[in-house]
Amino acid sequence: MNSASVASDLGSITPNPMDLPIRRFASEDAALLTNLLHRAYAELADSGLNFTASYQDESETLSRIGNGPCWLIEDNHHIVASITFAFPAPAHVRRVCQTAHQEGIAWLNQMAVDPAYRGRGLARRLRDTGFEWAKEQGATQVGLDTALCATHLVELYHGWGFQDVEVIHWPAHNYDSTVMTKMLL
Numbered sequence: 001m002n003s004a005s006v007a008s009d010l011g012s013i014t015p016n017p018m019d020l021p022i023r024r025f026a027s028e029d030a031a032l033l034t035n036l037l038h039r040a041y042a043e044l045a046d047s048g049l050n051f052t053a054s055y056q057d058e059s060e061t062l063s064r065i066g067n068g069p070c071w072l073i074e075d076n077h078h079i080v081a082s083i084t085f086a087f088p089a090p091a092h093v094r095r096v097c098q099t100a101h102q103e104g105i106a107w108l109n110q111m112a113v114d115p116a117y118r119g120r121g122l123a124r125r126l127r128d129t130g131f132e133w134a135k136e137q138g139a140t141q142v143g144l145d146t147a148l149c150a151t152h153l154v155e156l157y158h159g160w161g162f163q164d165v166e167v168i169h170w171p172a173h174n175y176d177s178t179v180m181t182k183m184l185l
Contacts (some may be wrong), residue, residue, distance in 0.1 A: 017073075017100075017117070017120040017121050017122050017125070018121075018125075020073045020075055020080070020122070021073070021074070022071050022072070022073055022125060022126065022129055023071065023072055023073075024069060024070070024071060024072070024073070025065055025069070025070035025071070025082070026071055027062070027081065029072065030058045030061050030062050031058055031174070032078070032079045033061055033065075033070070033072065033079055033082055034056065034057065034058050034061045035079075036079045036080065036081075036082060036112050036114060037054070037056065037061065037082075037110060037112050038053070038054060038055070039080040039112075039114055039115065039127055040112035040113055040114060040115065041051070041053040041054035041112065042115075043053060043115070044147070044150060048174070049139055049147055049149070049150065049174065050171075050172075050173055050174050050175075051147070052110075053110050055111065063151040064084060064090075064109060064110060065084055066177070067084070067086040067090040067107075067109070067175055068084060068085045068086030068087060068090075068106075068107075068109075069084070069085055069130075069133060070082060070083065070084040070085075071083055071126050071129050071130065071177075073122050073125070073126065075117070078114075080113070080114040080116075080117045080122065080127055081112065081113045081114065081117060081122040081123065082110070082111070082112050082129065083108065083109075083110070083111045083112075083123070083126035083129070083130050084108075084109040084110050084111075085106055085107065085109070085133055085134055085142075086106065086107045086109060087105075087106040087107070087134055087137045087138075087139050088100075088105065088106070088107075089105055089106070089107040089143060090107060090109070091102075093107055093145070096167060096168050096169075096170060096171075097143075097145065097166060097168050099143055099165050099166045099181060100143060100179075101177045102141070102143075103105045103145050104138065104139055104140035104141060105139065105140075105141050105142070105181065106134035106137065106139035106141070106142050106176075106184075107131075107142070107144065108127070108130060108142055108143070108144040109141050109144070110125070111123055111126065118169055123156075124160075127160065127161060129162045129173075130142075131184060134184060134185050140183065140184055141181050141182060141184055142162075142181065142182050142184060143165075143179060143180065143181045144157065144162065144179070144180055144181075145168060145177040145178065145179045145180070146177060146178060146180070147175040147176070147178075148167065148175065148176050148177060148178050149175055149176075150168065154178060154180075157180050158180075160182065161182045162180035162181060162182045163180060163181060163182070164179070164180055165179055165180065165181050166178075166179035167179070
């Protein structure tokens with residue numbers, strides 16, 4: 001299901017994103033979340049980048065969520081935004097990334113916002129939820145990684161106060177990633 005069909009299924013998008021509740025992922029959400037990830041990462045895939053979220057199946061979605069909590073935002077029974085956090089950083093990240101070994105670092109994974117819902121503050125709301133959770137777990141900073149050439153994402157994270165600290169290359173991916181961190185206050 002693409003963004004246009006989700007938007008048309010919705011009839012109308014809720015005008016105030018603050019009216020959309022945030023809730024935790026439940027196992028029965030796996031198919032809908034996987035679909036959202038495919039929609040949200042489609043433009044990156046169309047540009048030739050093979051982000052895992054653009055093609056992963058439901059079992060991979062469940063595997064990634066197994067590393068920590070995932071929060072969702074729904075509109076009219078459609079998942080329109082999500083974020084996953086882990087503390088400590090997941091083992092697959094620690095295998096590739098030295099920064100992920102730092103004490104007190106939580107990891108932000110697979111943030112996704114349906115293209116029809118971008119620019120409404122949903123990612124920021126989910127980020128804040130994840131930051132609060134990370135602080136409650138004892139994390140002192142948050143790390144993430146994204147494709148260096150996905151400049152709109154790099155700029156978003158810089159705008160949120162993240163700083164570039166390392167460059168990595170994921171096996172089987174066709175791009176280098178910047179690793180970014182932000183201290184939690």
